[in-house]
Amino acid sequence: MRIYVNEIKINDNQIQCYTDQPTDGLKPAEHMIVDSDNLAFVYMLDSGEQYDYLLFVEETWSMIHENFDKEVIVNDHLILTSFKEEMEFLLDNIADNHNYGKAFVASVEEAFELNKAE
Numbered sequence: 001m002r003i004y005v006n007e008i009k010i011n012d013n014q015i016q017c018y019t020d021q022p023t024d025g026l027k028p029a030e031h032m033i034v035d036s037d038n039l040a041f042v043y044m045l046d047s048g049e050q051y052d053y054l055l056f057v058e059e060t061w062s063m064i065h066e067n068f069d070k071e072v073i074v075n076d077h078l079i080l081t082s083f084k085e086e087m088e089f090l091l092d093n094i095a096d097n098h099n100y101g102k103a104f105v106a107s108v109e110e111a112f113e114l115n116k117a118e
Contacts, residue, residue, distance in 0.1 A: 001052040003045070005074070008063045015064065015072045019054070023075050026052060032086035034094070036104035041090065043080055054080075061111035 007018040029044035029051060041061075043054040054074065056064065064072075064087070072080040094100055095114045109115055 001050075002055060003052060004055050004057065005060055008060055010063065010067050010070070013070055015067050015070045016076070017056075017060075017072060017074045019075060023054075023078050026078060028079065028081045030082040030086070032083070032090055034090060034100065034104070036100045039104055039107055041087065043083065043086070045078075058107055058111065061108070065112045 001021070003023065004020045005017045006020050009016040009018075023045065026045040026047055029046045031044045033042045033044070034040065035042050035053075035055065038055075039058040040055040043056070045052040045054055068084065068087070072083045074080060091108065091112055091114060094105055094108050096105070098105055100108075
């Protein structure tokens with residue numbers, strides 16, 4: 001099942017995400033992939049029988065980038081463990097890597113300010 005993050009709220013130490021479908025009974029799989037065709041980062045959720053996909057589409061990226069060190073919580077109950085580490089791994093691999101597709105790479109590099117002079 002594909003579950004979309006459709007609202008994000010920021011507080012002092014959390015990125016609070018709300019979705020288009022319930023996430024009750026799902027557990028964090030602590031793994032992320034990308035959907036480069038649809039410009040999304042995908043956090044894997046485990047239902048016990050299958051993996052469900054929690055999608056962070058391009059419109060959510062700037063809020064994630066600006067609040068990168070905060071804990072990510074979905075629907076007030078599901079903590080996305082290893083989110084930051086998984087995102088860092090993906091971002092390191094995406095920078096200048098057109099195997100993900102030029103449009104996806106360009107969008108990620110812009111949203112997360114990759115390849116900027118330090």
